[in-house]
């Protein structure tokens with residue numbers, strides 16, 4: 001991140017950490033909105049307690065990044081109005097296709113987030129141990145969400161390969177955008 005590998009024009013270590021916090025804050029916000037959209041549709045279904053438990057963890061993740069954004073004076077993404085609507089719409093639309101489609105959405109999103117957090121953990125190396133510990137903890141939660149979704153029919157959803165591919169592509173685009181904008 002710094003030292004001999006840094007080239008002129010590369011972002012500084014501080015800027016890189018700020019970017020991480022910005023994109024993670026955006027991601028956790030989007031995740032909370034996805035689960036809110038799912039619950040709006042499936043709030044009385046058999047999956048509701050499961051979804052609610054995952055939603056509560058996302059709220060905890062979001063609160064942690066809210067705090068980091070404030071403490072470190074990180075400019076939040078300018079795209080939060082978009083994630084507000086897009087996250088909720090994704091959650092509600094997949095939930096309208098059924099509980100298994102909602103689980104397929106969760107599995108797809110969490111798979112991308114798992115890899116995203118892992119790449120940040122690797123990039124931090126020895127730097128920022130407290131932040132790194134948080135990322136590791138949250139990543140473990142996201143993996144648990146993915147496994148919960150897989151255990152509850154994610155792969156049996158209608159048009160699952162297509163749905164999963166589209167959602168993963170959208171999630172990666174959202175990460176790319178929120179890192180920069």
Ligand SMILES: [Fe+2]
Nearest residue numbers: 028031058061
């Ligand atoms: Fe999360």
Ligand SMILES: [Fe+2]
Nearest residue numbers: 031110142145
């Ligand atoms: Fe999650």
